[in-house]
Amino acid sequence: MGLLEVKNLTKAFGGLLAVNDVSFHVEEGEIVGLIGPNGSGKTTTFNCINQFFPVTSGDILFKGKSIIGLKTHKICHLGIGRTFQVVKPLARMTVLENVTASAFCRVNTIKEAKDEALRVLEFCNLADQNDKLAKSLPIAGRKRLEIARSLATKPNLLLLDEVAAGLNPGELDEAIDLIKKIRDNGISILIVEHIMKVIMTISDRIHAINFGQTIAEGIPQEVANNQAVIEAYLGEQHAQG
Ligand SMILES: Nc1ncnc2c1ncn2[C@@H]1O[C@H](COP(=O)(O)OP(=O)(O)OP(=O)(O)O)[C@@H](O)[C@H]1O
Ligand SMILES: [Mg+2]
Numbered sequence: 001m002g003l004l005e006v007k008n009l010t011k012a013f014g015g016l017l018a019v020n021d022v023s024f025h026v027e028e029g030e031i032v033g034l035i036g037p038n039g040s041g042k043t044t045t046f047n048c049i050n051q052f053f054p055v056t057s058g059d060i061l062f063k064g065k066s067i068i069g070l071k072t073h074k075i076c077h078l079g080i081g082r083t084f085q086v087v088k089p090l091a092r093m094t095v096l097e098n099v100t101a102s103a104f105c106r107v108n109t110i111k112e113a114k115d116e117a118l119r120v121l122e123f124c125n126l127a128d129q130n131d132k133l134a135k136s137l138p139i140a141g142r143k144r145l146e147i148a149r150s151l152a153t154k155p156n157l158l159l160l161d162e163v164a165a166g167l168n169p170g171e172l173d174e175a176i177d178l179i180k181k182i183r184d185n186g187i188s189i190l191i192v193e194h195i196m197k198v199i200m201t202i203s204d205r206i207h208a209i210n211f212g213q214t215i216a217e218g219i220p221q222e223v224a225n226n227q228a229v230i231e232a233y234l235g236e237q238h239a240q241g
Contacts, residue, residue: 001064003028003188004049004080004157009058011041011048011212018044020212021058026157031179031189033203033220037232041212042192043085046159049190050075050082062157076105081155083146085162085192089134095145096121096130102152117152123185124148124178140171147178151187158182160191164198176201200224208232 002025011019019041026032034042047053049060050072060067067075090098099117100110107113121127124144129137134145143163150158164175172195179202183189193199199206199220206223208216216226223229 002026002061003030003063004190005059005061006045006049007059007061009045009048009060010056011044011053012056017212019048019209022207022209022212022214023058024207024214024217026188026190028188029183029186030204031183031191031202033199033206034190034192034209035194035199035206035223035229036209036215037235040209040232042209043161044212045209046082046161046190046192049159050080076153076155079154079156080159081150081153081157082159083143083150083161083163085165087142087146089137089142089145089149091133091135093134094131095126095134095137095141095148098134098145099148099152102149105153116154117148120148120152123151123181125174139166140168140174143167143175144178147182151182155187157188157190160189160193162192162194164193164195172198196224 004026007023009019009022034045036042048055051070052072055068062078062080096117099120100113103113103116107116121130124147126144126148129141137145147163164172167175176198203220206220208223208229210232215228215232216223
């Protein structure tokens with residue numbers, strides 16, 4: 001039994017099938033990459049998993065039980081953390097206050113929440129930024145803060161949505177190290193990322209979608225050489241060019 005099992009997930013926005021009969025799973029201890037061109041349904045899949053959006057059909061099981069219809073905060077409490085593609089810090093609060101607020105997911109006192117936040121910020125190499133306002137951080141810091149906020153909810157499964165976007169090569173290597181460190185601490189990961197260096201380096205398996213539908217799945221090497229995946233990305237490149 002997988003930690004997360006997505007079964008025949010479909011999400012329609014009016015007549016648009018943003019996610020169309022997609023099935024995949026994440027095992028305990030795995031890093032699974034979810035890839036696809038812009039608009040292929042990756043973020044929508046995340047929004048369905050934490051029930052930010054109601055699903056149109058299909059089922060999502062976490063630890064063997066369906067989470068369809070549960071409130072988003074309940075799903076967080078069950079152990080699914082997530083980051084947002086467009087980071088959403090509490091801009092006028094400090095880095096420490098942001099992470100402390102998330103830690104209240106598991107504890108009831110300010111002291112416990114702050115202690116947990118300090119631990120997580122240390123883990124994320126952000127401790128030297130604790131007193132800065134969230135909005136003053138550069139992009140790499142904001143992405144790291146987004147990860148820290150989700151870690152403070154103590155997830156078993158973390159959904160990472162483009163946490164490496166906008167980073168320079170040095171920052172990318174640091175992000176890869178952090179993601180591996182998170183997994184080594186027993187947290188399974190489902191990651192959406194366009195930067196192939198990141199996704200190919202860290203994923204145990206990759207699930208590729210295009211126009212909301214599965215086009216390939218397998219180990220990174222297999223998916224990278226898959227004709228449908230190559231066409232989906234080349235097509236996108238031509239469209240942009
Ligand atoms: N709230 C919404 N209402 C209507 N349509 C939406 C909504 N959210 C997403 N969509 C549409 O669903 C499709 C999938 O969008 P989604 O954001 O999931 O793509 P994505 O794979 O995350 O893309 P990107 O790589 O650009 O982040 C797109 O056509 C998008 O316009
Ligand atoms: Mg997206």
